[in-house]
Amino acid sequence: MDETRQSPEQILKQIEKEEQSLNRGHLKIFFGYAAGVGKTYAMLKAAHSAKRRGVDVVAGYIEPHARPQTSALVNGLECLPNLVSEYNGITLSEFNLDAALARHPQLILVDELAHTNAPVCRHTKRYQDIEELLNAGIDVYTTVNVQHIESLNDTVASITGIMVHERILDSVFDNAGQVELVDIEPQELIERLQAGKVYNPTQAERAIENFFTVENLTALREIALRRCADRVNLLTEAVRIKSHSDYHTDEHILVCLSSSPSNPKIIRTAARMANAFKGAFTALFVETPDYQVMSEEDVKRLRSNMRLAEQLGAKIETVYGEDVPFQIAEFARLSGVSKIVIGRSAATRRSIFSKPTLTDKLIASTPNLNVHIIPDTEGKSVAYRVKKARKKNEIVFSVSDLLKSVAILILSSCIGMLFRYLGFAEANIITVYVLGVLVTSVVTRHRIYSLISSIVSILVFNFFFTEPHFTLQAYDQGYPVTFLIMFLAALLTSSLAVKLKNHAKQAAQAAYRTKVLFDTNQLLQQAKGKNEIVSATANQLIKLLGKDIVFYLSENETLSEPHIFTVSGDKTDEEITGINEKAVAEWVLKNNKHAGATTETLSSAKCLCLAVRVNSRVYGVVGIYIGNEPLDSFEKSILLSILGECALSLENEKNAREKEEAAILAKNEQLRANLLRAISHDLRTPLTSISGNASNLISNGNSFDEATKNQLYTDIYDDSMWLINLVENLLSVARIEEGRLNLNITEDLVDDVITEALHHVNRKSVEHHITVRHKEDYLLAKMDAKLMVQVIINIVDNAIKYTPKGSNILIKTWKQEDKAVITIADDGDGIPDDMKERVFDMFYSGANKIADSRRSLGMGLSLCRSIVNAHGGKITVSDNTPHGTVFTVTLPAGEVEIHE
Known part of the structure; x- marks a missing residue:
């Protein structure tokens, strides 16, 4: 048996993918290693060549260059007007996406693929504009330099000393239909620069001193050549897979996420490894209690890092626990990870008595895995900020916690007095105070109260229960050791209680979210009809997120009237389903992508809109009113799972409805077949009788006596009445089957x-x-x-x-x-x-x-x-x-x- 033969589902997916590729535009990137190599010039020459072949070519946006040869090539091409806007007193000219879609040429030129758009534009990045053009079936020519590719950003920055902020995803580059490397010798580029063909003399002189050195340009050229070679390898692998050649990889790359400023470098390194090994790519975040006290800046940076990992193709996962190395090791073991990429955060130990670093613990916990350590110079400062923020968070004055602590301390003292009166040993009284500290750590919200309670308990015990009484002195030489042990026992038990309480809180939160997902599955299985499916999904999303939900169903590739589900009812329908919000939902329906709040597309909206989809089929759009508060990764993961369950339910409902309609159609076809078969037999006899009797009357009417004639007339009449009754029944049956029986x-x-x-x-x-x-x-x-x-x-x-x-x-x-x-x-x-x-x-x-x-x-x-x-x-x-x-x-x- 041929084990490589594809299943029908795989063949169907391949056919659908090929159909989509036929309807999608083709992207050609003119790729260079530095400014001035001639990318725009080469793009314009190719455009003129296409125009001579009869292609409808339009210049959508050409970056204004002070280069006469390049500017001259714009002449003779139809140019779209730019989108002009004011931002902070500056006039900005941007590519007009809507005008390009309305013009809909065969080929459009859009310079500077990595450009960041002005806030007035629909998308944050220009490559997103180009993606929408491609989805509309328009071919695109564009330009980009090697330093703008996301995974190479750190490498280029280490060579040039300049961090480029305008970047594109590697997938945009790899999925392009064509990449043409525009290459010249570094020395020739420097000569062009000195001749004023790239920048004006002042800029050229500064560029030659800082960036355009032979060493830098040579290194950048090598990186560009290697990146093009990597893309060729990817295309070769794709062809081999498509031809059903044996191909398998067990590589699974895991990168650890953090709020460190250098974490993007680690993510990019892991992404390059995943691409090189052709393996799975997962980004893991271990949420510890410290996450609750992280600064807003660190939380924002962490979310940015998660978004970067997702853009580079990683699957985001979140686990909970305080022992970060253990959580990483367990996840790696259960998920079949082969390589772990982590940042080196203070990886050296100053002495044998120093606490092992996270890296040391992880290596010890995963002896069978390859752990790749990337320098993370900012890790220590981030950990210090978190520790400082945690301490600041612990020192919070709370009247209720203070009263609880004092009440527990008084109660412990009263019980101690009772024990002394009953003649119990001091060890029993010490146990009562340790228990009091433990109870304090459980009932209070901040750890500082259990720490203070530990110290005060020692002082109170010394004051009331040691000789001399009602003083802070102690005659017995062993009491200092007793006090120390009492303090350590109280502090240790209170710390453990606080940790258990935090773990229980995290576990309860995770269990609740998981339960919401499981309940959603059961509710959707029981739901009948679209409205019940929508209602069940929206109510479960409200339970998960606690935010207002708007649900649009898709009918004939258009949005139906919105179904609104609110939490508190403090928002009007206009806020949730206004013109702008509905425009975002329509864009999501058309493009099958997320948009709205916290995204890079139509980010001014108040709702985050997500497609309810199965593969390329969109069954609806869900809007979540989140404002500027992004969802955390675990919430988003559960959210996408719920929407996936909803999409499957809507697909099953659609399939069941179509099956029922097909059954009705088959039944009607069978009815028609039976009617025709019956009529063909049953009408033949009376019609033959009528025509035969009529023929006899016409031909031999004069030879028949009156009795015979009357009999023939009667037979004709009876047969006619039978036919009339039959036709009446047929008409009534037809009306009933068509539902027209009024x-x-x-x-x-x-x-x-x-x-x-x-x-x-x-x-x-x-x-x-x-x-x-x-x-x-x-x-x-x-x-x-x-x-x-x-x-x-x-x-x-x-x-x-x-x-x-x-x-x-x-x-x-x-x-x-x-x-x-x-x-x-x-x-x-x-x-x-x-x-x-x-x-x-x-x-x-x-x-x-x-x-x-x-x-x-x-x-x-x-x-x-x-x-x-x-x-x-x-x-x-x-x-x-x-x-x-x-x-x-x-x-x-x-x-x-x-x-x-």
């Missing part, structure tokens, strides 16, 4: 309906004895008289067809409570018990033979049941005594009004 309910006399029906029954009724009996003189029923006439006709015709000549047919009516009852009984052979349940089924005619040799379509009784049920009544069949069949119809009875 009832005209009135209160009519049952006697009149039966009389009208008997006027239209089969002419063979003269061969039977039909009797009508009414127990009520005036019996009214709520019904559509025309349809009920058809019901009576069908039942009586059925009795005439299936009973021998001379049989009796008895129709009786009476009122039973609030129902009008009609029975039609015959004394024929009856219906076997095994057929009674099927006589009302469509196209069922039983095994009876019909005397006139016409087959029955088996629609009459089925039609009767549909009509009676539509009236809110009931039709049943039973045996007659001593033999025969009884059909019973019940309808809602009407009230007889008596006028005096």
Whole structure:
């Protein structure tokens, strides 16, 4: 068996991916190692070449250069007007994305891929603008230098001494359709610079001194060449995977996240390793109690580092615990990590008595893993700031905590007095004070109170329970040691209690969030219909986040009316679903990406909008009113899981609805097939009889006597009436199946309906004895008289067809409570018990033979049941005594009004 053969799901995904790539624009990057190598010039020349081939080319944005040769190439190209805005008194000109989308050329030129947009723009970065152009099916030419690639930022900075802030994701570069390296010799670039072809003389002189040295340019050129080679390797691997060659990697790179300013360097190094080893990439953050006292600056930096890791392709994970090395080691063991990348935070030990560093502990905890240590010079200062902030947080005055501490101390002293009165040893009294400190650490919120309680407990014990009493002196030489042990025991137990309390709080928080996820799964499984799925999802998100939620369902690739779920009701619908907020949701629906608050796209919105999606299919958009408070990584992970469950439920609901519609369609098709099959047989006999009798009358009418003619006329009439009744039944069945059976309910006399029906029954009724009996003189029923006439006709015709000549047919009516009852009984052979349940089924005619040799379509009784049920009544069949069949119809009875 061929183990490399793809499954149907893989083939379908590949087909969908290929279809998407066909509809998506192609990106070509003109790549250089420094400014002035000729990237924009090469891009403009390529644009003119494409224009000569008949391509619709537009210059979307060309960075204004003081280079005559480059500026001259702009002539002859259609240029879009720039988006001009004012920011802090400065006039800014930006690429006009909306104008480009409205113009929709085949090819557009957008210079400076790594540029950061002005706040007025939709996206924070220009590469995001280009991504939207590509999704719209527009080809793009753009330019970028090697120092702007995210993973190479630290390497370039170490060479040039300049940290570049405008950067692009490596995935943007790697996923480009084409990358053309624009390369010249470093010495030639310096000569161009000296000739004033790159910068003006003042800038050129400063650049040559600081940046444009032969050594720097040579190193940058080497990095650019290597990066292009890496991209070629990636393309080769992609082709090999696509051709189903054997390819497997067990490498799993884990990078540790922190709020250190040098952590981005560590993340980029890990990302390069993951790309080089073609392995999985995970970023882990261990949340400790110190996280609660981190400064706002450190929290902001940590979130920025998490976002960077996510942009570089890492999967963000969060674990809780105070022992950071143990948590990292356990996660690595359970997740199959092969390499750990961590920063070196004060990695040296000054003496053998120094406390082991985090790096030392991690290496000891993971003897079978490769731990890559990257210099982290800022780690110590960050740890110091956290420690300082924690101490500051501990020294918080709280009246309630102070009163609790004093009350526990007084209670401990009272119990100590009681123990001394009862003659207990001092060790028991010491235990009481240790217990008091432990209780203080549990009931107070800040650790400082348990520390103070430890010290005060020693002083109180010395004052009340040591000789001499009521002084702070002690005669016994062993008391200092007792005090020390008492203090250490109290301090140790209080510290452990505080840690346990923090761990319990973290565990409860994690358990609650996990429970929300599990409950969501169960609720969505029980939900029926879109509205219940939306309601269940939104309520679970409110439980998780405690924030207002707005849910837009997607219908025919447009947003439906929003479903709003608020926590406190203090916000108006306009705040949550205003024009700007809905515009963000529509953008998310169209582009299948996150946008809004705390993102780099339409960040001025108050809501964070996320797509409810399964792969590329978007079933809705969820808006979370978060303002400027970003979600932490664990909350976001649970949030995405809930939205994933919601999307699967909506997909299952859609599939079930389509399956039901397909079943109905199949049933209707089967009905049509049965009708055509039945009609093809059943219409042939009466039509042949009518045409034959008519032909005989036309050809031999004069040779027939009057009796023969009358018989022929009667046969033609009977056959015609049979066809008319058949057509009426067919039309009624069609209306019922299409849901177009409109009832005209009135209160009519049952006697009149039966009389009208008997006027239209089969002419063979003269061969039977039909009797009508009414127990009520005036019996009214709520019904559509025309349809009920058809019901009576069908039942009586059925009795005439299936009973021998001379049989009796008895129709009786009476009122039973609030129902009008009609029975039609015959004394024929009856219906076997095994057929009674099927006589009302469509196209069922039983095994009876019909005397006139016409087959029955088996629609009459089925039609009767549909009509009676539509009236809110009931039709049943039973045996007659001593033999025969009884059909019973019940309808809602009407009230007889008596006028005096």
